[in-house]
Amino acid sequence: xxxxxxxxxxxxxxxxxxxxxxxxxxxMLVYVDIAGQKVCRWNPNSNEIQxxxxxxxxxxxxxxKSGDYVVATGTTFAALNWKDKSVTPxxxxxxxxxxxxxxxxxxxPAGRFFAGTMAKEIRPAVVERNQGSLFTLYKDxxxxxxxxxxxxxxxxxxxxxxxxxxxxxxxxxxxxxxxxDVKTGKTSNRRQVYKLQQDEGLPDGMCIxxxxxxxxxxxxxxxxxxxxxxxxxxxxxxxLPVDKVTSCGFGGKDYSELYVTSASDGMxxxxxxxxxxxxxxxxxxxxxxxxxxxxxxxx
Ligand SMILES: O=C(O)[C@H](O)[C@@H](O)[C@H](O)[C@H](O)CO
Ligand SMILES: [Zn+2]
Numbered sequence: 214x215x216x217x218x219x220x221x222x223x224x225x226x227x228x229x230x231x232x233x234x235x236x237x238x239x240x241m242l243v244y245v246d247i248a249g250q251k252v253c254r255w256n257p258n259s260n261e262i263q264x265x266x267x268x269x270x271x272x273x274x275x276x277x278k279s280g281d282y283v284v285a286t287g288t289t290f291a292a293l294n295w296k297d298k299s300v301t302p303x304x305x306x307x308x309x310x311x312x313x314x315x316x317x318x319x320x321x322p323a324g325r326f327f328a329g330t331m332a333k334e335i336r337p338a339v340v341e342r343n344q345g346s347l348f349t350l351y352k353d354x355x356x357x358x359x360x361x362x363x364x365x366x367x368x369x370x371x372x373x374x375x376x377x378x379x380x381x382x383x384x385x386x387x388x389x390x391x392x393x394d395v396k397t398g399k400t401s402n403r404r405q406v407y408k409l410q411q412d413e414g415l416p417d418g419m420c421i422x423x424x425x426x427x428x429x430x431x432x433x434x435x436x437x438x439x440x441x442x443x444x445x446x447x448x449x450x451x452x453l454p455v456d457k458v459t460s461c462g463f464g465g466k467d468y469s470e471l472y473v474t475s476a477s478d479g480m481x482x483x484x485x486x487x488x489x490x491x492x493x494x495x496x497x498x499x500x501x502x503x504x505x506x507x508x509x510x511x512x
Pocket of ligand 1: 229247316317334365383415459476
């Protein structure tokens with residue numbers, strides 16, 4: 214009998230919940246509502262939610278070594294000071310593409326903040342194609358572009374041996390791998406790891422576990438799939454009570470809890486009535502695996 218338990222721990226109806234990151238320093242889950250333009254923190258002990266509103270979409274949040282957070286907001290990498298709610302730009306990208314925005318991002322094992330862009334959506338998953346790119350913000354706040362011709366830059370994570378980066382461009386319906394040099398942050402040799410099946414929906418956010426397997430959220434597929442990147446196969450599927458699951462990240466005191474964000478944008482009233490928890494955040498326990506503590510941005 215599976216001991217897997219799925220609990221909706223945050224019942225807010227966020228427009229596009231995303232980027233769940235466990236902040237061990239605060240004992241809180243940090244995440245964003247992209248279209249709601251806010252960064253939030255949830256305290257599991259008090260169930261209190263704090264939030265900071267921004268001027269533009271905010272699509273990724275990460276811990277910062279010097280304290281507080283870095284975010285990908287609009288097409289700007291920025292520092293977020295939680296206490297005074299200030300947002301300090303660190304670097305801008307896609308200045309020649311005024312209709313672009315950042316999407317998903319994460320800090321690599323060496324403390325560099327990777328994040329990708331996309332054209333702003335006309336409606337969920339409907340975008341002008343090939344407008345996005347993948348960027349890295351280095352410790353000195355310089356920026357490198359890895360590649361362009363991206364549709365919806367999404368989930369990313371790094372292999373446990375730090376020799377590969379896993380990457381999702383959602384409209385390819387694939388999970389890719391690239392060679393990755395942890396000393397320089399450079400990537401190369403992009404190839405397919407897994408092509409999603411029709412019923413699995415759109416690959417969105419992603420995280421790796423301590424066994425080197427990938428947990429991929431399937432937007433519109435209402436599930437998270439666990440993929441063996443070596444074999445290119447799905448080894449586990451966990452279905453959720455909402456269709457639009459957007460991202461996932463491990464947390465809790467021993468990183469054994471998988472937090473899954475979701476969206477409600479694009480759902481009509483009947484759909485929302487069928488899925489009252491859409492836009493909420495779920496905690497999945499009993500998976501029998503743990504996650505990797507997030508790395509903080511070094512700059
Ligand atoms: O969650 C994300 O990464 C995107 O920012 C969303 O806007 C998705 O593209 C959309 O939810 C797909 O239906
Ligand atoms: Zn996403």
